[in-house]
Amino acid sequence: MTQPPQPPQPQPQEGNPYAQDKPATDQPQPGYGYPQQQPGQPPQQQYSPFPQQQGPGGFAPAPPASSGGGNPALGILAGVVAALILAWAYGAIMKATEHEIGYAAIGVGFVVGLVVGKVGGRNAVLPVLAAVISLAAVYLGQITGIAMYLGDMANISFVTALTDHFSSINSAWKEAADFKEYAFIVVGAFAAFGSAKKAAS
Template sequence: MTQPPPPQDNNNPYAQQQPQQPGYGYPQQQPPAPGQPYAPFPQQQGQAPMGFPPPPAARSGNTGLAILAAVVVALVLAGIYGAIMKATEHEIGYAAVAVGAVVGFTAGKIGGRNEALPFICAVISLVAVYLGQISGLAMAFADYANIGFFEALFDHFEIINEAWKSESDVLTYVFMAVGAIAAFGSSKKAAL
């Protein structure tokens, strides 16, 4: 003989529950695959394993706008670096590092994770440090010749560039390289 099903009580929430599956409410784990020491964590599609936050979404940005912003920032910083160089009458390595770091940070924040962007930032930083040193010499030449800055820079560029070449030493190129490295690194860090 079969027994009749127990009466259902609509006021009792436990009376309508389905019997528990083995595993106490957790999904059944699959046995480990051959060659794997542990069974995989049970997870739902698109979710991180138990208790772990999901990985951050890849941040994409506008590479063209990032390069444009890096060029604008580089030109402004080159002018500031030139003014500092003229005021102190010598090169300052930390200024070259700051130029590179700010150029890279700006491009990384706007451009996101683009593999080519750190390399582009390094080149822009090299040019910015060079232009900063040239503008510092052009400011000094303009004061010496009693002419305007832009006249000194554009009309007498050959003289200023020759002065830069003659005054350049190993530290000049080290500062430029360190600025490029700072641009590369800060671009990668800002893109995260």
């Protein structure tokens, strides 16, 4: 009995009897979410949701330096000018009322600190200097008030009384000042310290 002819079997490739022919593709298979690249074209840059910015040398640019603003030297100068004006005003109030006003020392300190902080900006030394300037302003204001009062009595200007009779005026201020007066002066210095820090923030 004659056997039917058998179909031709595929020839093994490179000694592997189980290898089968695979369809050749000229184009690479595109990946998920990326466009297909055509042959002969430069590779396309993959999409990234984060922007890539590079500065000189391939590194990311440095963030801009933050500045506290203000001018410390100008802040001190502005505080001294404000202290002189406030000292004269304080002295004029003392002359008009004919007695010392302790609460005015707190107002002087607050205004001096506000001016120093606004003009000088953030600086660790400025609040301390504002407190010192406030102490000097309150002292000079009280001395000026006594000089104005004595100048009216002697019929001379308060500048003449202050320059020619400073030792006598200073002695009178020491005799008139009590613990409460000193306490107001210290509180005024603390007010200058706090307002300078708050104004610069």
